[in-house]
Amino acid sequence: MPSKDQTLEQKLKQWFMCWTLAELRSGLNLTLMQLVAPSITLKFPKEQTPRSRRYRGALALRRYPNGEERCIACKLCEAVCPALAITIEAAPTPSGQRQTTRFDIDAFKCVHCGLCEEACPVDSIVLTREIHYHFERRGDNILTKDVLLATGDRYEAQLAQDRKDEEDYR
Amino acid sequence: MNEFITSIWPLIWMVIKIVCIVGPLLLAVAYLTFAERKVIGYIQRRLGPNRVGLGGLLQPIADGMKLLFKEWMIPHCSSKSLFILAPVLSLVPALVMWAVVPFTETWVLSEIDAGVLFILSMASLGVYGILLAGWASNSKYAFFGAMRACAQMISYEIAMGFALIGVLMVSGSLNLKTIVMHQAGGVTHWFIWPLFPMFVVYWISAVAETNRAPFDVAEGESEIVAGFHVEYSGMGFALFFLAEYANMIIISALATIMFLGGWRSPFEGISGLPALALPGFVWFILKTSLFLFIYLWFRATLPRYRYDQIMRLGWKILIPIAIAWIVVVGLMIQLNWIEVL
Numbered sequence: 001m002p003s004k005d006q007t008l009e010q011k012l013k014q015w016f017m018c019w020t021l022a023e024l025r026s027g028l029n030l031t032l033m034q035l036v037a038p039s040i041t042l043k044f045p046k047e048q049t050p051r052s053r054r055y056r057g058a059l060a061l062r063r064y065p066n067g068e069e070r071c072i073a074c075k076l077c078e079a080v081c082p083a084l085a086i087t088i089e090a091a092p093t094p095s096g097q098r099q100t101t102r103f104d105i106d107a108f109k110c111v112h113c114g115l116c117e118e119a120c121p122v123d124s125i126v127l128t129r130e131i132h133y134h135f136e137r138r139g140d141n142i143l144t145k146d147v148l149l150a151t152g153d154r155y156e157a158q159l160a161q162d163r164k165d166e167e168d169y170r
Numbered sequence: 171m172n173e174f175i176t177s178i179w180p181l182i183w184m185v186i187k188i189v190c191i192v193g194p195l196l197l198a199v200a201y202l203t204f205a206e207r208k209v210i211g212y213i214q215r216r217l218g219p220n221r222v223g224l225g226g227l228l229q230p231i232a233d234g235m236k237l238l239f240k241e242w243m244i245p246h247c248s249s250k251s252l253f254i255l256a257p258v259l260s261l262v263p264a265l266v267m268w269a270v271v272p273f274t275e276t277w278v279l280s281e282i283d284a285g286v287l288f289i290l291s292m293a294s295l296g297v298y299g300i301l302l303a304g305w306a307s308n309s310k311y312a313f314f315g316a317m318r319a320c321a322q323m324i325s326y327e328i329a330m331g332f333a334l335i336g337v338l339m340v341s342g343s344l345n346l347k348t349i350v351m352h353q354a355g356g357v358t359h360w361f362i363w364p365l366f367p368m369f370v371v372y373w374i375s376a377v378a379e380t381n382r383a384p385f386d387v388a389e390g391e392s393e394i395v396a397g398f399h400v401e402y403s404g405m406g407f408a409l410f411f412l413a414e415y416a417n418m419i420i421i422s423a424l425a426t427i428m429f430l431g432g433w434r435s436p437f438e439g440i441s442g443l444p445a446l447a448l449p450g451f452v453w454f455i456l457k458t459s460l461f462l463f464i465y466l467w468f469r470a471t472l473p474r475y476r477y478d479q480i481m482r483l484g485w486k487i488l489i490p491i492a493i494a495w496i497v498v499v500g501l502m503i504q505l506n507w508i509e510v511l
Contacts, residue, residue: 031471041217
């Protein structure tokens, strides 16, 4: 709509733009450019968004390359956990080493803050990049030592590589 | 017995021809919905449906099956017979219009001299389906949607009719085939050039006439949920959907015939282009698809008009332009600037 304080030139320009459908055409042009531009949607199950090396996903316990558990039952993670999700019981092994007899994490309590990983002196408890996991039965949310070690074994190659890549920043 | 067959053979032949038109048409409608979702998807830099079949090609079939098997709810307080009649009444005119559309010089179901008049009258009938649907549903949203749709379609029909008068003046005929015959001689002889403002008026009114974005206040999800078909489900809803898309196709086909030379190749009269010597039918489909793409492009680009703006555009701008250009066309014909056969 032309207003009173417009100059004649502005009015003429606006009149011209209006009758040549200038704004309509520029809008259509914009959407046409978007039509030929590549799509940014990922085909999810096949393609996934890249995740950082420091991504805090599913919990896991790692082993040394010789198969020995890294965890020495120092209970630092249990102490630092802000959600009180970790429960550890320990006893000496026949060879006299400290080892956990129970290492439970309640996945419903866990807030994935990653403080346990930072507290761990032996890189035992870690958060993997994995985000696709679920529980099917009541009680499965308590991640036992066996479950955690199994998760660690499954992602060991990637976990080791990620920690090696991050070495300079730790 | 032989005599009996010869006597009813024209009837059977007619039914076969009707099936040959309506079958592919309904398939085209189904795939137009797919094309719409794909085009709008790509414009918004998404992928659109791609799960069912190769690249999502079976998606419309899946949608059709879903709608077919859904329960058709009839609201308790509705007027039952009208409620059932309304979707039929809105789809039938959209299909009947194809009777007079010439696909090529010889492919036309019934060549009648008042073809344009027939199409305009059938297009007007379509509004009854919407009106009855809104009224019979006994719901205020449906009623609002129906009122909006009616007022809009009645206003824009005038502008559309005036825009077509220009074509009639230049071609001197209401027969769709004759109109196309007058556009012989390649792209420069198409009616779009002398009648360009008419073409713009026609196209804007056509979008409004079919209740498509940006003139889809009759549906207006944000205010009146889905307008006139809010109470419909299952196949009743599907029929309205089919009618809307069939209307889009017929309006695009009409634009092709009126302004873009129907089945005629744009390279007519230029010798030495054998590679582009496609059959007329293919040109007709290509040009119609172009208009259909513009429909989808508009929908992905423009926000919905406000209701009073729609009325202002129709009555105060499009109708005066169309009338003014009728005078201009008349002058051009009088001064022999346009050749009238």
